[in-house]
Amino acid sequence: MPSIDDVTNTPDELTDDEAEALLEDADLVQDMTGEVCPYPQVEAKKGLQDLEAGELLVQETDHVPCTENVPRAVGDDAEAQVWRSGDATYRIYLRKQA
Numbered sequence: 001m002p003s004i005d006d007v008t009n010t011p012d013e014l015t016d017d018e019a020e021a022l023l024e025d026a027d028l029v030q031d032m033t034g035e036v037c038p039y040p041q042v043e044a045k046k047g048l049q050d051l052e053a054g055e056l057l058v059q060e061t062d063h064v065p066c067t068e069n070v071p072r073a074v075g076d077d078a079e080a081q082v083w084r085s086g087d088a089t090y091r092i093y094l095r096k097q098a
Helices: 015-025 039-049 067-077
Strands: 029-030 058-062 077-086 090-098
Touching: 015 058, 015 077, 015 090, 029 039, 029 067, 039 058, 039 067, 039 090, 058 067, 067 077
Parallel strands: 029 058
Antiparallel strands: 058 090, 077 090
């Protein structure tokens, strides 16, 4: 029987400890709770434009498709990782590439 990983293309997931450490170091945090695609995708792209290479943007969301759509939308502009809280909230970590 296929798993969800067989049919989705989501970024690597972070542990709780990794996610908290990265959140503390974030250069920009966007609260996209309650927002649906494509708005978070557009905001992620705009946010990355304001960052320098190596800086970190974190998007908080409760919209599951964002965990796949936002990283896909930013493409090669950022390296993406995702944290899933277990209570229907997610964080998308986007490290801007050179």
